[in-house]
Amino acid sequence: MIGRLQGRLLSKQPPALLIDVGGVGYEVEAPMSTFYQLPPVGETAVLHTHLVVRDDAHLLYGFASTTEKNLFRLLTTRVSGVGPKLGLAILSGVGVDEFWNIVRAGDIARLSRIPGIGKKTAERLILEMRDRADHAPTVAGVTLPAGAGRQTPTTPLDEARSALAALGYKPAEVQRFTDAVYQEGMSTEQIIQEALRRAVR
The missing domain is CATH 2.40.50.140 (Nucleic acid-binding proteins)
Known part of the structure; x- marks a missing residue:
């Protein structure tokens, strides 16, 4: 291992x-x-x-942290119908702390906005993870790096759109989210983070 x-x-x-x-x-x-x-x-x-x-x-x-890794393992081994791809989508869409807050609140609608999660899967996630929520560890807020280091696509906006598509968002959604949040000078990570926040509101 x-x-x-x-x-x-x-x-x-x-x-x-x-x-x-x-x-x-x-x-x-x-x-x-x-x-x-x-x-x-x-x-x-x-x-x-x-x-x-x-x-x-x-x-x-x-x-980046053992807290993220442990939640990924819980999601993919404990909840039926949740595999690695969906586990990554959950952590990408809401992160560790917000996921547990959603579970505690029973916010099915919020979870359902993540690509690949329908209402039934969201209900199952909340039901099967609720008993872990009160004892779940939290992680510190993330710090954005100064910029991305990839060579292609060539601009931060292109990179962000490519990443969102890889996470399962439809082209029209990617266009709408990035158009709504993009400002000149933003890094790839900042565009993605703001777009994901808008996607799961």
Whole structure:
């Protein structure tokens, strides 16, 4: 089991990362809550990881904190119908602290706005996770890095739109969310964060 990676960040194209650890490039998928905390490409990154073994692939998921990793594991092992892709979408859309607040409040409508989660899945998530909510740890607020380090797409707005599409939002939704929040000078991470906030209101 690979539980932690520390190495040079070679590329970041949400939700995918490539990290060089001793000359070996590890492909990792991560939620946007982790992307907000990554250093620029070329610098050292540390990720807490979870390995999923399937018949056709070994998939590695990375997180900025053990709190994120533990929630991802809970979601994907405890709640029926929630796999890794949906686990990443939840962490990308609302983050750890907000997820537990939603569960405590029983806010089905809020969860249902995340791509891939319908009303029935949202109801099941709240029902099956409610007993954990009172004891759930919290994480500190994220700090946005100064900018992104990817080469393509070429602008922060293009990068943000590509990331939102990869998270499951429809093209029309991506266009609407980014048009509503974009201001000159915003970084990729800032655009994504503001767009996701608008998406789950």
